[in-house]
Amino acid sequence: xxxxxxxxxxxxxxxxxxxxxxxxxxxxxxxxxxxxxxxxxxxxxxxxxxxxxxxxxxxxxxxxxxxxxxxxxxxxxxxxxxxxxxxxxxxxxxxxxxxxxxxxxxxxxxxxxxxxxxxxxxxxxxxxxxxxxxxxxxxxxxxxxxxxxxxxxxxxxxxxxxxxxxxxxxxxxxxxxxxxxxxxxxxxxxxxxxxxxxxxxxxxxxxxxxxxxxxxxxxxxxxxxxxxxxxxxxxxx
Amino acid sequence: xxxxxxxxxxxxxxxxxxxxxxxxxxxxxxxxxxxxxxxxxxxxxxxxxxxxxxxxxxxxxxxxxxxxxxxxxxxxxxxxxxxxxxxxxxxxxxxxxxxxxxxxxxxxxxxxxxxxxxxxxxxxxxxxxxx
Numbered sequence: 001x002x003x004x005x006x007x008x009x010x011x012x013x014x015x016x017x018x019x020x021x022x023x024x025x026x027x028x029x030x031x032x033x034x035x036x037x038x039x040x041x042x043x044x045x046x047x048x049x050x051x052x053x054x055x056x057x058x059x060x061x062x063x064x065x066x067x068x069x070x071x072x073x074x075x076x077x078x079x080x081x082x083x084x085x086x087x088x089x090x091x092x093x094x095x096x097x098x099x100x101x102x103x104x105x106x107x108x109x110x111x112x113x114x115x116x117x118x119x120x121x122x123x124x125x126x127x128x129x130x131x132x133x134x135x136x137x138x139x140x141x142x143x144x145x146x147x148x149x150x151x152x153x154x155x156x157x158x159x160x161x162x163x164x165x166x167x168x169x170x171x172x173x174x175x176x177x178x179x180x181x182x183x184x185x186x187x188x189x190x191x192x193x194x195x196x197x198x199x200x201x202x203x204x205x206x207x208x209x210x211x212x213x214x215x216x217x218x219x220x221x222x223x224x225x226x227x228x229x230x231x232x233x234x235x236x237x
Numbered sequence: 238x239x240x241x242x243x244x245x246x247x248x249x250x251x252x253x254x255x256x257x258x259x260x261x262x263x264x265x266x267x268x269x270x271x272x273x274x275x276x277x278x279x280x281x282x283x284x285x286x287x288x289x290x291x292x293x294x295x296x297x298x299x300x301x302x303x304x305x306x307x308x309x310x311x312x313x314x315x316x317x318x319x320x321x322x323x324x325x326x327x328x329x330x331x332x333x334x335x336x337x338x339x340x341x342x343x344x345x346x347x348x349x350x351x352x353x354x355x356x357x358x359x360x361x362x363x364x365x366x367x368x
Contacts, residue, residue, distance in 0.1 A: 067332025068337070071325065085322070091312060091317055096314060105311040109309070113304070115308055116309055129285050219257045
């Protein structure tokens, strides 16, 4: 109460402003004495007359695109959404890159082959890539013979791929283990394509053989001869 | 005409195939394989040159670094895309829910206020253009 008394502006006191506590800049339009303007300070000070309401501001501008819109449809990503949510994705990296040889699913930290390390420690670049001269190629002259065991293990192919490749080229002679696939000219994209097509055909053959085998087994089961004998034990006709 | 990404993919696959073949040659090296090996090493250089040439065609493609984490952990990078889509959809639904709730709240508040302060709300609506 005391402080209010001290603050009270004496309208005719020579010490006070002739306009009282009001700023001379702001024109006083309302005779009732209630504040109906919004004064914004800061970089761009402004005075907005807001009518009969206190603290009334201009509403924010209408935005065409808000979260109320189905943004997936707006950006035409429904196809991607149904693609990823329709089927269950396989977890492993090898399922995303089925054509790549080698073991892909292990963590990259094990053999320091992470993509993150390529970003963290950028490789030396900016030099022109030139074919090696014969003198430089001499550095790649190798001794005949197989690699030591420990290095062969590191470069082993995953068991799944190994199996299919082994069956595919089982008639090839003189090919050491892990070398079942023949060398192809990878510089030609056509031959590269053929490799994949061939594999597909091979898979079809496998499926057909399997079905044939099963049919045969069923037949044997229903035949009168069937009495626990293996096919090799059956008497010859 | 295939896209720049397809070109790059083909080149990289050919490069990897070349490396695989070199591995086969050197894993049980035969003396007569030296010329083939030299040829393969030269084709490695050519392969790198081809990949380098394609660099300019894909410079505007940005890859989130989080995808690299998935790949480094031996996980399918499509899982990252799926996670992003799921998160975006959840956030979209959440924001839509908020907007709808605020709209309902506003209309309810106005109707209730107009019961108690009919004159003021009429003035307010006149200022706001009948909102």
